[in-house]
Amino acid sequence: MSETQRLSKRLIALIGCSRREAELYIEGGWVTVDGIVVDQPQFAVGNQQVSLLSGARAEALPEVSLLWHQPALPDSQGELRDDQHWADDPSPLRPLKAHLKRQQQALPLPAGASGLVLFSQDWRTLRKLREDAARLEQEFIVAVRGELAPGGLERLRQGISWQGRQLPRCKASWQNESHLRLVLKQPGEHCLQQLCASVGLHVAALKRIRVGGVSMGKLPAGQWRYLGERERF
Numbered sequence: 001m002s003e004t005q006r007l008s009k010r011l012i013a014l015i016g017c018s019r020r021e022a023e024l025y026i027e028g029g030w031v032t033v034d035g036i037v038v039d040q041p042q043f044a045v046g047n048q049q050v051s052l053l054s055g056a057r058a059e060a061l062p063e064v065s066l067l068w069h070q071p072a073l074p075d076s077q078g079e080l081r082d083d084q085h086w087a088d089d090p091s092p093l094r095p096l097k098a099h100l101k102r103q104q105q106a107l108p109l110p111a112g113a114s115g116l117v118l119f120s121q122d123w124r125t126l127r128k129l130r131e132d133a134a135r136l137e138q139e140f141i142v143a144v145r146g147e148l149a150p151g152g153l154e155r156l157r158q159g160i161s162w163q164g165r166q167l168p169r170c171k172a173s174w175q176n177e178s179h180l181r182l183v184l185k186q187p188g189e190h191c192l193q194q195l196c197a198s199v200g201l202h203v204a205a206l207k208r209i210r211v212g213g214v215s216m217g218k219l220p221a222g223q224w225r226y227l228g229e230r231e232r233f
Contacts (some may be wrong), residue, residue, distance in 0.1 A: 007031065008041035010050050021058040027098045030056035039096045063121035064099050065227035069219040072114040072205065080119065084223050091226035099226075107133060107211060110187060115140070115208035116216040120227075129233060132212075134186045136233060139210035142180045142192060144201040152199030156182075162198035170195060183210075 008022040011031060023041045025031055031038060034048045068080060080103060085095045093099070103119040106129040120126050129136075149155075159169040168191065170184035180201070182192060193203045209216045212233035219225055 004044040004046045006041060007033065007038060007043040007045050007050065010045050011052070014050060015052060017058065024058040024060065025052060025056055027096065028057065028059065028061055029094050029096050037094075039098060061096065061098050063123075064093065065118070065120035065122060065125050066099070066103065066224050067214065067216065067219060067227055068117045068119060068224040069216055069221050070109060070114055070117045071221045072112060080224055086219055086223040086225045088218075089225040091228060093226050106130065107136075107138070109208055110192060110206060111189065113140070113206035113208060114221065115206070116211060116214075116219075118211060118214075119224075125233075132233065136212040137183050137185055137210070138187060138208060139181065139183045140187075140192060141175060141207045141209055142182055142196060142203055143178060143205040144180055144196055145178075145204055146201045149200040152201075155199060156195060160195070160198050162194055165194070167191065167195050167198060 007026055008019060011017065011022040011025060012019060017025070026041045026043075027039055029037050029039050030053045032051045032053065033043070033045055035051075037053075066080065068084075080100050082095060082097055082100060099121075102121050104121070104126055106118045106120060106126055109115065109117060118129065120129075153172045153174075156170055156172040160167050168184050168187070170182050172183075173181050175181045180196070182195065184191075184195075192206055196203050214227070214231050214233055
């Protein structure tokens with residue numbers, strides 16, 4: 001075969017399926033080209049060997065949710081790429097390009113922060129995160145400079161008024177001599193900076209490490225993993 005054609009068209013000729021079935025097989029990761037899984041129906045094939053894997057099912061992929069460790073990106077939300085999948089992801093799911101399509105972000109990071117970002121294709125997950133946003137704890141590690149005011153941590157725990165504004169109560173503790181651990185619900189714009197300023201500290205860096213019951217864990221910066229079946233926000 002000297003001319004190339006779409007992988008989906010080749011598969012139709014090979015097994016006699018419909019166009020939609022061919023697309024489902026390919027997007028589901030059930031088709032190989034010279035022994036390598038290709039999950040793009042538009043992929044151009046020529047003389048390569050195309051095969052359908054044993055146990056293949058022409059079914060729509062389940063909607064998935066992803067966790068990304070976003071680096072600190074000035075004026076940018078960044079983007080998910082298939083080459084950023086964490087090699088040590090414990091999920092049994094096979095990484096597919098279709099898993100990165102139609103992903104919507106929930107609970108964006110505060111400006112200038114790095115850390116845990118949530119994405120989902122599942123409208124039910126997205127709705128839950130929107131509806132429960134005010135009740136979900138968010139945990140941050142905050143790099144700070146300056147000298148903590150006397151009783152500062154206790155004041156943060158009780159709630160504090162600063163520059164005429166009532167700031168939310170938060171759980172506050174030292175992780176080490178230069179990093180605070182702050183846990184609060186639905187932090188507003190610049191809320192963490194204002195909390196720290198109210199007790200004499202300047203924020204050098206922010207990292208979100210947990211939302212509700214889901215922790216970022218050991219996920220490296222710039223990489224993503226699948227939300228586990230037993231993980232619940």
